Amino acid sequence: MSLWPSRNIWLTRASLGTGWGSISLLKRLDTENYNVVVISPRNYFLFTPLLPSCTTGTVEHRSIMEPVRTILRQKKGRVTFYEAEASSIDPERKVVRIFDTSEIKGSTTETEVPYDMLVIGVGAENATFGIPGVREHSCFLKEIGDAQKIRKRIMDCVETAMFKDQSPEEIDRLLHMVVVGGGPTGVEFAGELQDFFQEDIKKLVPEIADRFRVTLIEALPNVLPMFSRQLIEYTERSFKEEKINIHTKTVVKKVNEKSVEAEVTLPDGTKETIVFPYGLLVWATGNAVRPVVRDLMSKIPAQKNSRRGLAVNEYLVVQGTRDIWAIGDCAVAGYAPTAQVAAQEGTFLARLFNNMAKTEALEEKIRHLSSSLNLEPGNSAEISQEIAELERKLRRIKDVKPFQYSHQGSLAYIGSEKAVADITWFNGNVAAAGSLTFLFWRSAYVSMCFSMRNKLLVINDWLKSKVFGRDLSRE
Numbered sequence: 001m002s003l004w005p006s007r008n009i010w011l012t013r014a015s016l017g018t019g020w021g022s023i024s025l026l027k028r029l030d031t032e033n034y035n036v037v038v039i040s041p042r043n044y045f046l047f048t049p050l051l052p053s054c055t056t057g058t059v060e061h062r063s064i065m066e067p068v069r070t071i072l073r074q075k076k077g078r079v080t081f082y083e084a085e086a087s088s089i090d091p092e093r094k095v096v097r098i099f100d101t102s103e104i105k106g107s108t109t110e111t112e113v114p115y116d117m118l119v120i121g122v123g124a125e126n127a128t129f130g131i132p133g134v135r136e137h138s139c140f141l142k143e144i145g146d147a148q149k150i151r152k153r154i155m156d157c158v159e160t161a162m163f164k165d166q167s168p169e170e171i172d173r174l175l176h177m178v179v180v181g182g183g184p185t186g187v188e189f190a191g192e193l194q195d196f197f198q199e200d201i202k203k204l205v206p207e208i209a210d211r212f213r214v215t216l217i218e219a220l221p222n223v224l225p226m227f228s229r230q231l232i233e234y235t236e237r238s239f240k241e242e243k244i245n246i247h248t249k250t251v252v253k254k255v256n257e258k259s260v261e262a263e264v265t266l267p268d269g270t271k272e273t274i275v276f277p278y279g280l281l282v283w284a285t286g287n288a289v290r291p292v293v294r295d296l297m298s299k300i301p302a303q304k305n306s307r308r309g310l311a312v313n314e315y316l317v318v319q320g321t322r323d324i325w326a327i328g329d330c331a332v333a334g335y336a337p338t339a340q341v342a343a344q345e346g347t348f349l350a351r352l353f354n355n356m357a358k359t360e361a362l363e364e365k366i367r368h369l370s371s372s373l374n375l376e377p378g379n380s381a382e383i384s385q386e387i388a389e390l391e392r393k394l395r396r397i398k399d400v401k402p403f404q405y406s407h408q409g410s411l412a413y414i415g416s417e418k419a420v421a422d423i424t425w426f427n428g429n430v431a432a433a434g435s436l437t438f439l440f441w442r443s444a445y446v447s448m449c450f451s452m453r454n455k456l457l458v459i460n461d462w463l464k465s466k467v468f469g470r471d472l473s474r475e
């Protein structure tokens with residue numbers, strides 16, 4: 001399809017989401033060229049890599065949030081923001097249906113936003129695979145609210161376990177923290193939780209020193225399957241030392257109010273059901289497609305065979321459409337659903353759209369000069385030279401290469417001030433683990449924080465929790 005349709009410059013470019021993809025697009029987009037509308041139920045950008053640290057108070061949640069309004073204020077052109085959720089997209093009429101999901105409602109709670117060009121960056125929701133009881137009884141770890149809920153529940157379990165005359169079985173259940181999913185989210189959370197217990201809870205509530213347990217359940221034979229073999233082994237060894245129980249080849253089949261039922265595959269291939277009583281259950285089994293994306297996919301015949309999200313071409317255009325692009329976790333472009341990918345896709349689209357606007361301006365100028373050729377025959381040589389120069393410039397701008405992801409490496413915190421890193425180095429791969437890697441992990445993530453304000457707040461939180469310990473109050 002043509003990437004360079006001719007049209008008026010003042011187009012409405014609607015963007016759904018304020019996550020990694022959309023915000024990196026917005027940051028670099030020349031908003032003077034478009035009438036930009038941003039729609040998201042979240043009026044802030046969330047720095048997800050430090051979200052597991054918020055569950056224990058190592059980092060405070062506001063330190064990793066950046067208000068959208070602050071970001072918009074830095075743009076030269078005007079950008080409209082609607083705090084709303086997109087419920088459906090009509091690609092025929094080119095409108096997005098939005099509704100107010102916030103607590104306070106005005107007289108209008110639902111309306112439509114027309115668009116000329118639409119970028120979808122709504123991310124993904126939590127996968128539950130339809131397993132009964134997951135939504136009712138477990139905590140997810142994707143949003144700020146999830147981290148706050150977990151933080152409260154950890155301390156609720158501890159204080160309830162200390163309740164007068166609590167039975168020993170109930171104390172063991174309440175102090176059993178179960179994490180389902182051994183991907184990076186589950187591993188990082190388990191590490192942060194064990195740190196919280198070792199460094200703070202144990203000191204202030206010594207009565208539970210021998211009872212608090214963290215268990216990680218993973219369906220595959222190993223945790224962190226995307227990391228190299230030696231880092232997987234390092235993580236599993238380190239968890240053993242930290243006394244985090246790992247149950248691999250164990251698939252959770254049902255979640256009850258106070259226990260999970262899982263099926264474990266034994267070495268001889270037979271299967272056995274194990275029941276894990278829990279006080280806190282954190283569910284981290286990856287991504288699923290959001291309803292608004294699923295609904296759009298059902299309206300586009302070319303998306304019929306796509307299962308994991310909107311299939312896009314090499315310019316991130318949604319297959320089967322002309323004016324819709326998709327980035328980040330909601331797009332299927334052949335890359336892992338990570339912040340790195342989403343951010344690079346957003347940057348790519350900003351360059352593409354900036355070029356499109358420049359192209360249209362140049363084309364307009366060439367049209368104007370061409371028409372003046374006949375009117376000013378005396379200046380024709382000069383005008384023709386100017387046209388040729390502009391046409392050369394136009395060809396250069398139009399020559400945008402397809403999106404190509406550049407992998408910088410993978411990093412994960414595994415607790416006890418240790419991290420693992422698979423880093424791309426001169427076309428090769430370097431695997432590193434331990435305390436120095438932890439310092440690298442911290443410096444890499446602090447340098448990636450959205451603003452100077454975020455960076456300083458995060459560093460301050462790290463210092464504060466190291467010097468004074470984490471806060472055990474339950475808000």
Ligand code: FAD
Nearest residue numbers: 017018019020021048049086122123328329337338339340
């Ligand atoms: P998101 O960042 O999830 O943003 C989606 C946006 O869309 C949000 O603003 C949301 O409110 C909005 N939205 C949702 N529904 C609608 C709707 N219906 N209408 C309008 N807007 C909507 N990746 C890494 O590379 N490195 C890491 O260290 C890392 N750590 C992570 C830690 C955790 C705990 C988690 C959960 C993920 C982590 N990831 C990491 C993955 C990374 O966060 C995601 O890949 C990334 O956020 C995807 O960006 P996105 O823009 O597609 O979606």
Ligand code: NAD
Nearest residue numbers: 181182183184185217218219220251252285286337411412
């Ligand atoms: P994931 O998809 O990476 O891992 C989920 C794990 O849950 C899988 O290993 C799967 O086998 C397991 N699982 C699924 N169903 C199960 C069941 N019923 N019982 C037991 N185990 C089950 O999910 P995630 O960790 O949430 O990560 C999502 C994305 O975000 C990934 O692309 C990841 O790379 C990225 N991320 C990256 C980082 C980092 O780089 N540090 C941190 C967090 C997330």
